[in-house]
Structures are given as structure tokens and as C-alpha cells.
Amino acid sequence: MAGLELRNLAKSYGMVSVIEGINLDVKDGEFVALVGPSGCGKSTILRMIAGLEDITEGDIYIGGEVVNELTPKERNIAMVFQSYALYPHMTVYRNMAFNLELAGRPKAEIDQRVRVAAKMLELEPLLDRKPSQLSGGQRQRVAMGRAVVRNPSVFLFDEPLSNLDAKLRVQMRAEIKLLHKKVGVTSVYVTHDQVEAMTLADRVVVLDKGIIQQAGSPMELYRQPANTFVAGFIGSPSMNFFAATIVGGVAKMETGEAFPFNPREQLAEGQAVTVGVRPEHFQRSGSGPSLSGPIDIVEPTGGLTFVTVHLAGQPTVVTISGDDTVKLGASLTLFTQPEQVYVFDGASGRRISEN
Amino acid sequence: MTDSAPPIDAAIAPSSGRSLGIKTKTYFYAALLIVAAVVLVPLITTALGGFKTLGDLRGNAFGLPQTWMVSNYADILFSQRYWLQMGNSLLIAGLTVFLVLTLAAMAAFVFAHVRFFGSDHLLNYFLIGLMFPAATAILPLFIRIRDLGLLDTYWGVVLPQVAFGLGMSILLFRNYFRGMPSELFDAAFVDGAGYFRFFWHITLPLSRPIIATVGIITFVGSWNSYILPLIMLNSESKYPWPLGIMVYRGEFSTDWQLILAFITLTITPTIIVFFAAQKHIIAGLTAGAVK
Numbered sequence: 001m002a003g004l005e006l007r008n009l010a011k012s013y014g015m016v017s018v019i020e021g022i023n024l025d026v027k028d029g030e031f032v033a034l035v036g037p038s039g040c041g042k043s044t045i046l047r048m049i050a051g052l053e054d055i056t057e058g059d060i061y062i063g064g065e066v067v068n069e070l071t072p073k074e075r076n077i078a079m080v081f082q083s084y085a086l087y088p089h090m091t092v093y094r095n096m097a098f099n100l101e102l103a104g105r106p107k108a109e110i111d112q113r114v115r116v117a118a119k120m121l122e123l124e125p126l127l128d129r130k131p132s133q134l135s136g137g138q139r140q141r142v143a144m145g146r147a148v149v150r151n152p153s154v155f156l157f158d159e160p161l162s163n164l165d166a167k168l169r170v171q172m173r174a175e176i177k178l179l180h181k182k183v184g185v186t187s188v189y190v191t192h193d194q195v196e197a198m199t200l201a202d203r204v205v206v207l208d209k210g211i212i213q214q215a216g217s218p219m220e221l222y223r224q225p226a227n228t229f230v231a232g233f234i235g236s237p238s239m240n241f242f243a244a245t246i247v248g249g250v251a252k253m254e255t256g257e258a259f260p261f262n263p264r265e266q267l268a269e270g271q272a273v274t275v276g277v278r279p280e281h282f283q284r285s286g287s288g289p290s291l292s293g294p295i296d297i298v299e300p301t302g303g304l305t306f307v308t309v310h311l312a313g314q315p316t317v318v319t320i321s322g323d324d325t326v327k328l329g330a331s332l333t334l335f336t337q338p339e340q341v342y343v344f345d346g347a348s349g350r351r352i353s354e355n
Numbered sequence: 356m357t358d359s360a361p362p363i364d365a366a367i368a369p370s371s372g373r374s375l376g377i378k379t380k381t382y383f384y385a386a387l388l389i390v391a392a393v394v395l396v397p398l399i400t401t402a403l404g405g406f407k408t409l410g411d412l413r414g415n416a417f418g419l420p421q422t423w424m425v426s427n428y429a430d431i432l433f434s435q436r437y438w439l440q441m442g443n444s445l446l447i448a449g450l451t452v453f454l455v456l457t458l459a460a461m462a463a464f465v466f467a468h469v470r471f472f473g474s475d476h477l478l479n480y481f482l483i484g485l486m487f488p489a490a491t492a493i494l495p496l497f498i499r500i501r502d503l504g505l506l507d508t509y510w511g512v513v514l515p516q517v518a519f520g521l522g523m524s525i526l527l528f529r530n531y532f533r534g535m536p537s538e539l540f541d542a543a544f545v546d547g548a549g550y551f552r553f554f555w556h557i558t559l560p561l562s563r564p565i566i567a568t569v570g571i572i573t574f575v576g577s578w579n580s581y582i583l584p585l586i587m588l589n590s591e592s593k594y595p596w597p598l599g600i601m602v603y604r605g606e607f608s609t610d611w612q613l614i615l616a617f618i619t620l621t622i623t624p625t626i627i628v629f630f631a632a633q634k635h636i637i638a639g640l641t642a643g644a645v646k
Contacts, residue, residue: 072545088561
């Protein structure tokens with residue numbers, strides 16, 4: 001086991017730069033999720049850590065040593081792929097044993113390690129089957145088993161759950177978390193699904209356009225997003241944004257409604273800002289200034305109901321309890337708390353409110 | 356933990372829910388029968404012709420033999436010459452297939468997986484070979500083989516056949532290899548396999564269909580090859596079967612019934628091999644066509 005460090009990591013294809021100066025420290029045993037929209041470079045970073053992609057600039061350290069020029073095997077990493085990438089012609093047992101065979105381990109040791117891993121992942125009854133005879137969840141577990149048998153320093157996951165259906169995904173998510181608890185190996189997990197990232201990881205790194213937007217614990221990202229991108233990306237349904245200007249210390253919208261908030265720096269009068277309010281932070285009762293508008297869409301999901309309200313000239317998603325009944329077309333009046341109003345600089349997107 | 360229904364096997368699942376009307380069915384069967392007849396009638400005529408006397412063959416080319424001359428076949432089967440020529444053909448075809456498969460698979464693997472300077476040009480160079488039938492190059496080929504001292508040896512036939520077979524084989528192999536998921540290579544690389552082990556442990560075991568396809572095409576090509584052995588071989592002890600037929604051509608008359616019997620006996624092995632490998636061939640030719 002070992003920690004992982006990325007120092008000024010950069011990648012470009014010819015003139016096109018896809019990753020710019022990534023700095024990241026993953027502590028020994030930590031579970032870090034890289035999350036971002038498709039094309040943000042998260043998979044490229046993972047492949048660079050794995051040694052499947054050349055590094056244009058910067059260094060990768062595993063266990064304190066630069067591994068830039070080492071092969072994946074020499075880096076002692078294990079990777080779980082999106083399509084599982086199981087060898088179709090080999091049994092589950094051989095799939096798991098293959099890397100140990102290549103490493104020339106004695107047969108008895110291979111057998112013992114495969115059986116330990118199979119037991120941990122409850123794969124014992126499946127060892128003689130071929131991958132084509134397994135269900136999606138079982139294949140996923142074989143892929144993890146293949147990674148576990150080699151006792152890697154670092155575990156890499158490349159969107160391992162995106163090929164599964166919704167229910168299985170939740171189940172496998174729990175299994176991955178359990179597995180990490182059992183083996184305690186430093187793990188890097190790439191996903192585009194922020195829920196997956198938040199539920200699994202000790203620390204979430206949000207990427208966009210090849211740059212780290214913010215890194216922190218899941219709740220930190222949710223409560224104190226660094227900028228509009230992180231604020232919009234983390235949380236589901238995502239945050240509502242309104243364009244506004246600073247007038248007399250409050251954020252005033254063109255339509256006249258105002259959001260009081262707690263600034264964390266000197267504000268300029270007339271400064272263009274973006275106001276962000278999470279759907280779950282609208283209250284139906286309260287004091288102070290309020291917003292109201294007609295209900296356009298009602299989406300019940302059971303425990304919660306998502307209501308799209310036409311507020312301040314734009315559709316705004318509001319989460320209410322599933323027990324509350326609302327009528328399509330009826331008017332809804334909503335209140336906000338100053339500490340739950342996020343305000344971002346209009347030009348840079350940086351958060352300027354204290355939350 | 357997760358017990359799910361067994362995956363649907365596309366091979367046995369019904370391809371469509373519609374059943375055909377009687378008219379369409381009749382039409383299909385009629386069309387297929389005609390096509391099948393085009394292939395089968397000459398084969399059957401040949402096989403039956405081998406049982407006839409020369410006079411019978413002249414007068415009654417397509418019907419059943421008046422007297423079944425089993426001796427036509429028996430004489431050939433019990434002659435040493437037949438087995439010698441079959442052996443020669445088999446040796447030449449076997450060597451050709453082995454060399455083509457080995458060389459083409461390795462070259463195609465490199466073209467499919469390794470990007471290097473000039474790889475496209477090199478591939479084109481191989482493919483140019485597709486444009487020249489061996490017959491057009493026969494004179495320079497003869498001179499080169501003579502200079503190499505390989506005239507009247509098996510290698511004199513095998514090496515040119517391999518050279519002319521490589522272009523098509525590399526093309527088929529390369530397309531198949533490129534259709535394999537790239538994540539498999541990544542996974543094997545992470546597992547500690549280099550190019551060579553990946554080729555040996557992952558690519559080859561997964562390439563059975565294309566190996567069968569290329570193998571059969573090469574085998575049949577070599578088995579039926581006439582012009583190359585004719586030019587390169589001089590001693591009758593090294594003749595493959597297509598040259599052996601010539602024995603039955605006399606100066607003034609030809610024993611056609613013996614030729615037909617001989618042909619029937621010589622193409623039987625290829626038919627057997629084809630049926631054995633048929634399943635793989637169909638899979639190999641269509642692989643990668645539809646995802």
C-alpha cells in the first residue's frame with residue numbers, strides 16, 4: 001500500500017491541451033473520486049496514473065517514488081474497467097490468476113490468493129464459469145477480484161458501474177465501499193455520476209476542462225462549492241442559478257426580487273453576480289423577502305416531489321416533501337435563508353458569499 | 356448474491372417474431388434450390404462420371420451409370436501414385452497454411468496494435484500483392500527460385516504461395532484484431548503482459564474464427580494450385596494431384612472417367628475440412644461487420 005501524488009500533471013495531444021497542471025495528494029488508504037462531465041479529462045488522468053497513457057509534463061509518485069517511466073505492472077496498480085475487460089476465453093479462476101501466472105508465482109500461492117479473493121467477493125461457486133455465463137453484477141465482481149488478488153498499491157476504477165442497471169448499481173456501490181473497507185487500499189475512482197462519487201469517496205475531486213475545480217469531502221463540496229461549476233455539478237437536482245446585481249448589499253434580480261445573503265468579501269455596488277439556491281433550500285413558509293410563481297411541472301418520486309416553478313422569469317426546481325400536495329398551475333410562494341443563498345462573482349464564477 | 360436470468364444466447368434465440376407466409380416460403384425454397392443445384396450438379400456429375408465407362412460417359416453424361424465401374428475408384432485408391440500425390444499436396448498445403456497463418460497473424464497484430472512511422476505505407480506495400488496473380492509474375496518468379504536453388508523442391512512451391520497469400524491474410528487478420536475491444540489490451544497490460552504475451556495468451560485464443568477462415572482459404576488455394584507446381588516441379592515424385600491428372604491424358608485419347616474419379620477423390624479431403632471448419636468460417640468472415 002502506498003500514497004499517490006500528482007505533481008503538475010499535464011497532458012496534451014499536439015497543440016491541444018487536455019489536462020493542465022493537476023496537483024493532487026491521495027493519502028495511503030484514502031478513497032478519492034474524480035468526477036466531472038464527459039471530456040473533462042478524468043479518465044485520461046486515471047490512465048496516466050495506470051501507465052496506459054504517456055505523461056506530457058509533471059510527475060506521478062506512488063509510495064514516494066516517481067513512476068512516470070514505469071509500466072503498469074511495475075507501478076503495482078490494479079484497474080477495473082468500464083466494460084470489465086474480462087478475458088472471454090478464460091474461466092473466472094484463470095481471469096483472476098492470469099496476472100499472477102504472468103508474474104511467475106508458484107501454483108500453490110496463486111491458488112491460495114485466488115481463493116481468498118474469491119471468498120471475499122463471494123465468487124467461489126463461479127470459479128469454473130466463463131465470463132459469458134455471468135450476469136453483469138457477477139462480471140463486475142470478477143473484475144474487482146482480478147484486481148484484488150495482486151495486492152496492488154493503488155486501485156483504479158474507471159466508471160466501473162456505468163454498464164449496470166440502476167438497482168444493481170446501488171448494490172455494487174455498497175460492495176465497492178465494503179471492499180475498500182476490507183482491503184484498505186488507496187483508491188482512485190473515476191465517474192461522471194456525482195451521487196456515486198459522493199457516496200463512495202472520502203474525498204471528491206471535481207474536474208472541468210482539465211482543471212481541478214475543487215477538492216474536498218463530499219459535504220464540503222455540497223456546502224461550500226468554490227464556484228458556479230462545482231455548485232451546479234454537485235447536488236441533485238442541481239442548483240438553480242439567477243443572474244443578479246449587487247444593490248445595497250443584496251443581490252437584486254432584473255425582475256425586482258432580492259436575495260439577502262452573507263458576503264465574505266467587500267462587494268462593489270452594481271457588481272454582476274450569479275445567485276444560486278439549491279432546490280431543497282426553498283421553504284414554503286418563513287419570513288423576509290419571498291419569491292412566487294406558477295407551478296409548471298410536478299414530478300413525484302415518492303419521498304420527495306420535484307416541482308418546477310416559474311420564478312423570477314425562469315423555470316426553477318424546488319424540492320418539497322412527497323406528502324405535500326401541490327396543484328399544477330397554482331401559485332407557490334417560497335422563502336430563502338440568507339445562509340443558504342450562494343452568490344458567485346458574475347465574471348469569474350468564484351463564490352463570494354459566506355455559507 | 357445476484358442471481359439473474361441466464362443471458363439470452365443470440366445463436367438459439369429466434370431472430371424475428373414473424374413467421375413467413377406460404378408463398379414467400381415457397382419462393383425462398385425454390386430460389387435456394389436453384390442456387391444449390393448450380394453448385395451440386397457438377398459435383399454429383401463428376402462423382403457419378405467416375406463410375407462410368409468411357410463410352411457410357413460419352414453417351415450419357417448426366418444420368419446414372421449403366422454399370423457401376425467401382426474399379427475406376429478402386430484402381431486409383433490402391434495405386435501408389437494417388438497416395439504419393441495426395442501426400443505431396445498435403446505437405447505443400449500444410450506448410451503453406453502454417454507459414455501464412457504464423458506470418459500473417461504476427462504482421463497483422465503489429466499493424467493493428469502498434470503505431471509506428473511508416474506503418475500505413477508498409478501495410479499498403481503488403482496489400483499491393485493482392486493485385487498480382489501469381490501467373491503474371493511466373494517468369495521472374497521462376498528465375499528467382501532457380502537462383503535460390505529451390506527448383507524441384509517443395510519450398511519452391513510453398514514460398515511463392517506464402518508470399519502471394521500474405522496480402523489477403525494480413526488484411527483479414529488485421530480487421531479482426533482491430534475489432535477486438537481495446538480495453539482487453541489495457542487490462543492485459545495492467546496484468547503485466549507485453550505485446551508478445553498479449554498476442555499469445557489473449558489475441559490468438561480469441562481468433563479461432565479468423566484463423567479457421569484464413570487457414571481454409573489458404574489451404575484450398577494451395578490444394579488447387581496448378582500453375583506454380585507445374586513451373587517449379589520437374590520430378591513426378593514431387594507432383595501434387597493437379598499435375599497428377601495429366602497422367603490420364605494420352606496422346607490420342609483421354610480417360611475422362613478416370614480423371615473424374617481422380618478429381619472426386621482429391622477434392623473429398625477439402626470438402627471434409629470445409630465442413631469441419633464451416634461454423635468458424637462464417638463467424639470469421641462476418642466478424643466486426645455488425646456490432
